Amino acid sequence: MTDTRSALLDALDDGPVDGPALADRLGVSRAAVWKQVEGLREAGWGIESTDDGYRVADVPEFGGAAVAYGLDAPFEIEFHDSIGSTNERARELADEGREDVAVVADEQTAGRGRLDRGWRGPSGGIYTSLLLRPDVPPAHSPVYTLAAAVAVTRAAREAGVDARIKWPNDVLVSRAEPEVPLAAGGEPANENQSDSSDDLLVPAAGEARGGQKLCGILTEMEGEADRVAWLIVGIGINANVGAGVLPDGATSLLAERGEPVDRRTFTQRLLETFDELRSDPESILDAWREHAATLGQRVRVATPGGDVVGEAVDVEFPGALVVETDDGERERVTAGDCEHLRPI
Known part of the structure; x- marks a missing residue:
């Protein structure tokens, strides 16, 4: 979208503006204003001509200008119909010295998840990478990952989807746990049941993650010992993606709602x-706790130093999970793969 067309939309954001006023504001002729209005109409914008001037009556469902129109946050939107990786593009922008840019795409063909796992984002999703330059030490960067998980979860719940967060950053939609058959006397029917407590634990609802995955988040950073140079928070949301193209264990806003979500909103x-x-990092932990699926759960966290098993009791700044083990010790886990467990 041209700068003139973007400026025209900005001018119309507050209500009807007549042609002469638009021409003066944009520094172009009235004929140029009309040409830009026609271009917006061809691009799917509902621009009406009223007695008071031009007004925006309808906004396209998705796209860079659509997301930027009426956005109450200081992000520049760079939109792509299809892109290999929004994180890769954000790193290019970081090298150019940019900041507060949201790279947004309808489709992502070569994304990456944690541990360099592939992440393909089919058309209909919301794939965005936020390029930030926070004035914080690198050790504080995990809190921005938690903030992204909270932001996705709140937006999903506003859209009618009961999303929760599994530590640290998976946004899930839980499924009802299957009933466990009971033997005589009310004990679980299991001939091979062992006395080992580890053998009496399985992933909750039969899934290591504790629910169907709606969104994944990957944060990357570059900086010195005492200061972040840039931070990229990559967010991949299964929005209007049909169940037939979702991987096992995943869900989408479309699947949960039974109808498409307004991706722009x-x-x-x-x-x-x-x-x-992000303007108040100390508030992020309370917001994360409010939507956490992990706290209060019995968990197993695979860490470089071995598995940590126990009850997840809290999260501490900048995002460490506190696990109370069976011997009463509290372990602070800063990184690892977390499973929700339940007794067999």
């Missing part, structure tokens, strides 16, 4: 909530 709420949270 969802993306705006995500960016606005994230911006609100």
